[in-house]
Structure formats: C-alpha cells, structure tokens
Amino acid sequence: AQSVSQHNHHVILSEAASLELGCNYSYGGTVNLFWYVQYPGQHLQLLLKYFSGDPLVKGIKGFEAEFIKSKFSFNLRKPSVQWSDTAEYFCAVRGNTGKLIFGQGTTLQVKP
Amino acid sequence: GAGVSQSPSNKVTEKGKDVELRCDPISGHTALYWYRQSLGQGLEFLIYFQGNSAPDKSGLPSDRFSAERTGGSVSTLTIQRTQQEDSAVYLCASSLRAGEDTIYFGEGSWLTVV
Numbered sequence: 546a547q548s549v550s551q552h553n554h555h556v557i558l559s560e561a562a563s564l565e566l567g568c569n570y571s572y573g574g575t576v577n578l579f580w581y582v583q584y585p586g587q588h589l590q591l592l593l594k595y596f597s598g599d600p601l602v603k604g605i606k607g608f609e610a611e612f613i614k615s616k617f618s619f620n621l622r623k624p625s626v627q628w629s630d631t632a633e634y635f636c637a638v639r640g641n642t643g644k645l646i647f648g649q650g651t652t653l654q655v656k657p
Numbered sequence: 658g659a660g661v662s663q664s665p666s667n668k669v670t671e672k673g674k675d676v677e678l679r680c681d682p683i684s685g686h687t688a689l690y691w692y693r694q695s696l697g698q699g700l701e702f703l704i705y706f707q708g709n710s711a712p713d714k715s716g717l718p719s720d721r722f723s724a725e726r727t728g729g730s731v732s733t734l735t736i737q738r739t740q741q742e743d744s745a746v747y748l749c750a751s752s753l754r755a756g757e758d759t760i761y762f763g764e765g766s767w768l769t770v771v
Contacts, residue, residue, distance in 0.1 A: 579760070581762075588765060589700075589762040591759060591760075594759065635699065637700075642707075643705065643754075644702070644705050644713055646702055647702070648699060649698070649699040650698075
C-alpha cells in the first residue's frame with residue numbers, strides 16, 4: 546500500500562539555522578513527490594515537486610529537496626531558515642494510479 | 658474559474674444532520690481529490706476521481722461518507738448523520754491529469770458538528 550512517513554512531528558529552530566525535514570515513502574512503482582506548506586491560517590501551497598530528471602529540485606523561498614530512490618526518501622532542506630518559515634510542512638507521494646497520499650506533517654517553529 | 662472553489666467555506670451543523678460540501682475544480686481538470694484535515698492532524702485521503710474511471714474510495718472512513726462527481730466536473734462530498742468527530746476542514750484538489758501535473762488545492766470547507 547502507498548504510504549508516507551515524516552519523521553519529525555515538531556521542529557524548533559533559531560533563525561539562520563539549517564533545516565532538514567525527513568520524508569520516506571512506500572510504493573513499488575514510479576512516483577511523483579511533493580512538499581506543501583501551510584502557513585498559520587492559510588491554505589496549502591506547493592513548495593516544490595519532483596516528477597523526473599534531476600533528483601535535486603529547487604522550490605520557492607530557498608527550499609530544495611533531494612529524491613534518493615534507493616532510500617525511498619525525499620527530504621526537504623533549507624540552508625538558513627527565517628522566522629517567516631514558521632508553518633506546517635507536508636510531504637506527499639502520488640503513485641501511477643494518480644492517488645496522492647500525504648504524510649502526517651511537520652510543524653516548524655522558528656524562533657527570532 | 659481561476660482556482661479550485663469550495664463551498665460553503667464554513668458550516669456548523671447539529672449532530673445527526675446530513676451535510677453536503679461542494680467542490681468546483683479548475684476547468685478542464687480530470688483528476689479530483691478530497692481530503693480531511695482535523696485539528697493537529699495531517700491530511701487524510703478520502704476519495705479520488707480520475708476522468709470516467711471508477712473512483713478510488715479507499716479512504717472514506719465509514720459508509721456515512723459518499724462523494725459524487727457529475728459530468729466530470731463538480732463534486733459533492735456528502736456526510737450523513739454527522740458526528741462530532743466529523744468536525745474538520747475538508748479539502749478538495751484537482752489536477753489536469755493523473756500524471757505529471759501539479760495539484761491545486763481549494764481553501765477548504767470548515768465543518769463543525771455541535
């Protein structure tokens with residue numbers, strides 16, 4: 546069965562610290578991978594996506610993610626976080642049937 | 658329309674009543690998804706429509722939940738005999754196809770069962 550696991554439920558960082566949020570998935574076929582962000586009181590926004598090609602993808606606001614097929618992982622990174630990055634982050638996987646499954650989400654709190 | 662439109666944006670209903678939530682996807686999008694987001698929880702997959710194929714209903718939590726998609730466009734999620742645990746934000750999303758296309762989310766319908 547298709548599933549997504551986000552290892553960190555709640556992360557607290559100081560401004561300028563580096564960020565890495567883990568995401569692992571379970572699916573036997575070709576996948577599309579996504580990271581979405583939900584700022585407080587707002588709706589989901591797409592941060593970045595991987596469909597094919599270069600496994601290192603860059604998204605908005607300085608975020609990037611690397612698809613490592615052998616590890617079934619798609620970790621999100623940012624070299625230096627800002628207070629405005631405080632939000633909830635969701636990893637999602639879409640299999641070849643089109644079904645899109647989300648992880649449990651990671652709450653990021655950035656202290657000024 | 659320009660984006661995925663959901664209505665109502667907020668709904669308060671009494672326990673035991675039926676509710677209908679509507680989703681109007683982006684014009685031409687063949688794939689449509691429904692999710693539920695409860696307070697402090699992730700996004701729970703409910704149902705997925707793709708073109709004229711049979712929907713994937715594997716995420717519907719009980720037989721009180723059902724969804725339709727008429728004419729390949731607008732979708733309605735119906736919850737019968739609502740319970741307090743049904744209180745959540747119900748999110749709809751659509752994409753052009755099921756393949757390599759970006760998925761766009763609506764702003765959600767906030768359901769409160771009292």
